[in-house]
Amino acid sequence: MKVLVAMSGGVDSSVAAALMREEGHDVIGVTLKLWSGPNGEAPTAGCCTVSDAEDARRVAAQLDIPYYVLDYTEEFRDGVVDRFVRDYGSGRTPNPCIECNRTVKFDRLLGSMAGFDTEVLVTGHHARNHLVGGSWCLLRGQDRAKDQSYVLSMLTQDELSRVMLPVGELTKAEVRSVAADMGLRTAAKPESMDICFVGQRDYRGFLRAAAPEVFEPGPMVGTDGVELSRHDGIAGFTIGQRRGLGMAFGEPRFVVGIDPRSSTVVVGRRDELAVGGAMLSQLTWSAGHPVSGRVVAQYRAHGDPVEATIHGNRLLFTDRQEAVAPGQTVALYDDNRVLGGALVAETFV
Numbered sequence: 001m002k003v004l005v006a007m008s009g010g011v012d013s014s015v016a017a018a019l020m021r022e023e024g025h026d027v028i029g030v031t032l033k034l035w036s037g038p039n040g041e042a043p044t045a046g047c048c049t050v051s052d053a054e055d056a057r058r059v060a061a062q063l064d065i066p067y068y069v070l071d072y073t074e075e076f077r078d079g080v081v082d083r084f085v086r087d088y089g090s091g092r093t094p095n096p097c098i099e100c101n102r103t104v105k106f107d108r109l110l111g112s113m114a115g116f117d118t119e120v121l122v123t124g125h126h127a128r129n130h131l132v133g134g135s136w137c138l139l140r141g142q143d144r145a146k147d148q149s150y151v152l153s154m155l156t157q158d159e160l161s162r163v164m165l166p167v168g169e170l171t172k173a174e175v176r177s178v179a180a181d182m183g184l185r186t187a188a189k190p191e192s193m194d195i196c197f198v199g200q201r202d203y204r205g206f207l208r209a210a211a212p213e214v215f216e217p218g219p220m221v222g223t224d225g226v227e228l229s230r231h232d233g234i235a236g237f238t239i240g241q242r243r244g245l246g247m248a249f250g251e252p253r254f255v256v257g258i259d260p261r262s263s264t265v266v267v268g269r270r271d272e273l274a275v276g277g278a279m280l281s282q283l284t285w286s287a288g289h290p291v292s293g294r295v296v297a298q299y300r301a302h303g304d305p306v307e308a309t310i311h312g313n314r315l316l317f318t319d320r321q322e323a324v325a326p327g328q329t330v331a332l333y334d335d336n337r338v339l340g341g342a343l344v345a346e347t348f349v
Contacts, residue, residue, distance in 0.1 A: 143172050
C-alpha cells in the first residue's frame with residue numbers, strides 16, 4: 001500500500017513509519033505545523049517544537065522516505081486554541097489534545113490523503129484497530145500503561161477504515177527496543193506531556209496573556225450559597241481543584257461547581273465532589289451504532305475505567321464519581337473495545 005505516516009518526531013511515530021517501510025509499503029512522512037507564537041515563533045515545549053520536526057525529518061531521511069511539513073496553524077488556532085479559551089471562560093474543562101485529534105490531525109490528514117495518492121493514514125498511537133466481522137474495532141493498546149485509545153474515542157467507522165496503528169501491538173519498551181535496533185535517533189527520546197501552545201507554564205498564565213477578557217471577577221461561595229471571598233475569574237478554576245483557592249479553610253475544600261452566568265465558584269468538601277452521572281453531548285459511536293445498557297466509562301486520559309450504564313445521552317455511574325467536569329471527554333468501552341466517546345455537557349447528583 002501507499003501510506004501516509006503522521007510523524008511527530010517522537011519514538012512511537014518514528015517506529016510506526018519504520019515498521020511500514022519494513023513491511024514493504026510505499027511510505028510518505030508528514031509533520032504538522034500547528035502552533036506559532038505572536039511573532040511566528042515555534043513552541044519550545046509540547047509535541048510540535050522545531051527540534052521535533054527536525055527529528056522527524058532526520059528519521060524520514062534515514063528511512064529514505066519522502067517527507068513534508070503541512071501548515072495547519074490557522075485550523076489549529078480556530079478549532080483548538082480558540083475553543084480552549086472559550087471553554088475555560090465558560091467554566092468548562094477542555095482536553096485540547098483530543099480536540100486537536102478531532103478537528104485537525106485526523107480530519108485534515110484523512111482529507112489530504114488523496115492529494116498524496118495514499119490509501120491509509122498511519123499514526124504512532126498506542127491503540128489497536130482490527131477488522132472483525134465486517135466492522136472496525138478500536139481496542140486498547142497492548143501496553144495498558146501507555147494506552148491512548150481514550151484520545152481516539154471520537155473516531156468513526158469510516159475513519160477507522162482508513163487508519164492503521166502499528167505500535168499499538170507493542171509495549172513501550174518494545175517500541176524503544178525496535179527503534180534502538182534500527183538505529184533511529186528517537187529511540188531514547190523522552191515523551192512530552194506539555195500542551196504545545198501552553199508549554200511549561202501553567203495554563204492560567206497562557207489564558208491571562210492570550211485572553212485576559214475571560215477573567216471576570218465574581219464571588220466564591222460555599223455550597224450553602226454564603227459568599228466566602230472574591231475571585232478574579234472562573235477561567236482560573238476547574239472542578240476538583242484544591243490548591244490556589246485564594247483563602248485558607250479549616251479543612252480541605254475543593255471546587256465543586258462553576259456557574260459561568262454569574263461568574264460564581266462554589267467550594268465544598270470532598271464528598272460534595274461526587275456525582276451520580278452526566279449528560280453527554282457530541283456523541284460519536286466508534287462501534288458504528290448507538291449502544292444502550294452497561295458500559296465501562298473513562299473520563300480522564302489516564303483515569304481508571306468505571307462501571308456505568310448509558311441510555312441515549314444519559315450516563316449513570318454505578319458508583320458515584322469525583323471531579324467529573326463539563327467539557328471533559330468520556331470514552332465508553334466494552335472490555336478493551338472502544339464503543340464511542342462524548343463530551344460531558346453537565347453532571348447530576
